[in-house]
Amino acid sequence: MDTDISKENRIHIISEGLATVKTSGKVFYNAVQEFNRDLSISVLTAFVKNYKTGKQKKERSPENKEVNIVLDSTKEINSIGVSCDNGITILEALSATGLRSIRYAKEVPGIKEIIANDISQKAVEDIKHNIIDNKVEGLVTASFNDAIMLLHQHKRQNRFDAIDLDPYGCPSIFLDSAVQTVKEGGLLLVTATDMAVLAGNSPETCYSKYGSISLRIKSCHEMALRILLQCIEAHANRYGRYIEPLLSISADFYIRVFVRVFDGAHKCKYTLSKLSFVYHCTGCGSFTLQPLGVVKRSEEKKNDKFCLPTNVPVDKKCEHCGQAYHLGGPIWSAPIQDKYFINEVLNNAPKHLKTTQRIHGVLSVMLEELDDVPLYYTLEKLSGTLHVETPPMLTIRSAILNAGYKVSYTHCNKGSIKTNAPSKVIWDIMRCWVTTHPVSKKRMIEGTPVYNILSKTSEREYSFEIHPDANPSSKKKGLVRFQANPLPFWGPGTRDTAMVGEDKLSKSRRNQGKRKREISEEDVVNEKDNM
Numbered sequence: 326m327d328t329d330i331s332k333e334n335r336i337h338i339i340s341e342g343l344a345t346v347k348t349s350g351k352v353f354y355n356a357v358q359e360f361n362r363d364l365s366i367s368v369l370t371a372f373v374k375n376y377k378t379g380k381q382k383k384e385r386s387p388e389n390k391e392v393n394i395v396l397d398s399t400k401e402i403n404s405i406g407v408s409c410d411n412g413i414t415i416l417e418a419l420s421a422t423g424l425r426s427i428r429y430a431k432e433v434p435g436i437k438e439i440i441a442n443d444i445s446q447k448a449v450e451d452i453k454h455n456i457i458d459n460k461v462e463g464l465v466t467a468s469f470n471d472a473i474m475l476l477h478q479h480k481r482q483n484r485f486d487a488i489d490l491d492p493y494g495c496p497s498i499f500l501d502s503a504v505q506t507v508k509e510g511g512l513l514l515v516t517a518t519d520m521a522v523l524a525g526n527s528p529e530t531c532y533s534k535y536g537s538i539s540l541r542i543k544s545c546h547e548m549a550l551r552i553l554l555q556c557i558e559a560h561a562n563r564y565g566r567y568i569e570p571l572l573s574i575s576a577d578f579y580i581r582v583f584v585r586v587f588d589g590a591h592k593c594k595y596t597l598s599k600l601s602f603v604y605h606c607t608g609c610g611s612f613t614l615q616p617l618g619v620v621k622r623s624e625e626k627k628n629d630k631f632c633l634p635t636n637v638p639v640d641k642k643c644e645h646c647g648q649a650y651h652l653g654g655p656i657w658s659a660p661i662q663d664k665y666f667i668n669e670v671l672n673n674a675p676k677h678l679k680t681t682q683r684i685h686g687v688l689s690v691m692l693e694e695l696d697d698v699p700l701y702y703t704l705e706k707l708s709g710t711l712h713v714e715t716p717p718m719l720t721i722r723s724a725i726l727n728a729g730y731k732v733s734y735t736h737c738n739k740g741s742i743k744t745n746a747p748s749k750v751i752w753d754i755m756r757c758w759v760t761t762h763p764v765s766k767k768r769m770i771e772g773t774p775v776y777n778i779l780s781k782t783s784e785r786e787y788s789f790e791i792h793p794d795a796n797p798s799s800k801k802k803g804l805v806r807f808q809a810n811p812l813p814f815w816g817p818g819t820r821d822t823a824m825v826g827e828d829k830l831s832k833s834r835r836n837q838g839k840r841k842r843e844i845s846e847e848d849v850v851n852e853k854d855n856m
């Protein structure tokens with residue numbers, strides 16, 4: 326990334342992807358979000374191909390079976406940088422410098438028109454200049470409006486094929502208008518950077534913003550994704566629409582979801598069965614999901630029965646450690662990744678992107694994630710609860726597989742254990758581990774989670790012999806699966822810190838007179854798992 330500061334007029338020049346934009350520095354730009362923009366370019370490239378070429382439109386039946394529907398066959402939509410008659414229309418509702426829209430125009434094939442909107446006059450001035458400087462006048466139009474007003478103006482006519490929401494913090498105020506203004510089968514691209522709220526630091530704020538209670542749970546990053554998805558679904562359902570998640574990512578200090586929106590009042594009846602409350606043990610961190618609704622399937626889909634669950638899935642106190650539960654959610658508990666689509670993204674990803682290696686690594690881990698198992702344990706929490714030496718990840722994964730259960734990582738956490746094994750099995754495995762790695766007697770204080778868990782004996786023996794599938798293919802291939810430690814000035818940025826990352830980095834370089842590391846692919850190094 327090249328950022329230059331011309332001292333006379335304090336203009337910042339930012340080169341990213343195939344775009345070079347200028348900004349006064351009062352307009353928001355975050356260098357660390359290059360990955361977000363690169364990934365969005367990859368997703369849009371795959372989306373255009375699948376949505377517009379008549380190749381396939383994939384829908385899911387309520388049983389979650391894939392049904393491929395051939396769309397209208399259309400002309401070539403491979404051109405980049407020129408308006409394609411049958412290309413897609415995109416609204417970037419919160420555009421700042423216009424960089425993202427300009428990059429879409431120059432790097433995504435098959436676009437008809439992009440509107441780059443911002444409520445800040447200064448930002449819109451920058452957008453206008455940047456459109457001309459990048460010679461994308463034929464594709465990108467600047468707009469000066471409140472995003473919500475603009476979305477409402479388009480909800481009856483000239484709806485968009487794709488709407489990108491990349492706000493400061495929480496996107497929820499834009500969702501209601503966005504779900505109405507995206508076309509049937511169109512794409513919403515939504516970022517949220519208010520991770521403290523979503524990750525359980527402020528459950529009451531999370532409820533007021535997202536209609537869901539967040540928890541301080543080890544799988545908080547995936548829970549954040551699922552809270553955002555349920556929020557978008559809730560807004561869509563109000564208008565007889567529903568969502569289909571294509572790709573959901575937790576990266577750096579934010580989450581981003583890519584979802585399609587479809588019409589179907591009847592399909593909205595299935596929403597309850599795609600949502601769950603989460604009982605989270607305050608002692609050992611075990612979690613249990615309680616679906617909000619149950620669908621009793623019939624041969625003929627139209628005769629499906631929609632019921633409420635009749636039992637509470639947990640006792641008053643945790644069966645493992647004896648501590649109390651918190652109740653969080655509702656969260657989206659249906660799949661959050663569309664593996665078919667993610668493969669399309671991988672197969673069609675543009676080669677020029679600076680973060681290609683990271684995209685490839687993260688998406689490969691997503692392809693390995695278990696679809697039907699929301700949330701996860703972490704090795705650190707399991708061993709921390711018992712104050713025991715942490716077992717190697719390979720060993721624990723092997724024990725789960727040897728016992729006949731499934732296990733995967735999630736891209737959200739490099740120490741994650743996503744499994745369909747019941748929590749009882751997980752604690753039994755840990756009890757077996759403790760037999761050869763004893764817990765200090767000092768820790769065995771009556772009433773504590775460790776005392777209560779280890780007071781019970783494992784119901785069976787578990788084999789820790791290394792299982793052939795314990796090491797996932799993405800790791801065997803040495804892909805860049807998880808991001809390294811944060812860089813200086815790493816964070817979402819706010820209205821008050823318009824230039825985040827690179828500019829501050831340059832300033833600090835100048836001040837200290839020594840060269841700091843560039844924000845580059847090298848910073849995204851492969852993780853060293855505890856194996």
Ligand SMILES: C[S@@+](CC[C@H](N)C(=O)[O-])C[C@H]1O[C@@H](n2cnc3c(N)ncnc32)[C@H](O)[C@@H]1O
Nearest residue numbers: 353419420421425443444445471472491492493
């Ligand atoms: C995080 S920045 C967007 C960054 C940009 N998408 C990118 O990739 O560089 C958020 C932008 O939203 C704008 N904004 C905030 N509220 C808005 C609203 N109600 N309508 C339109 N723009 C708004 C701000 O002026 C700011 O430029």
Ligand SMILES: [Zn+2]
Nearest residue numbers: 606609643646
């Ligand atoms: Zn417990």
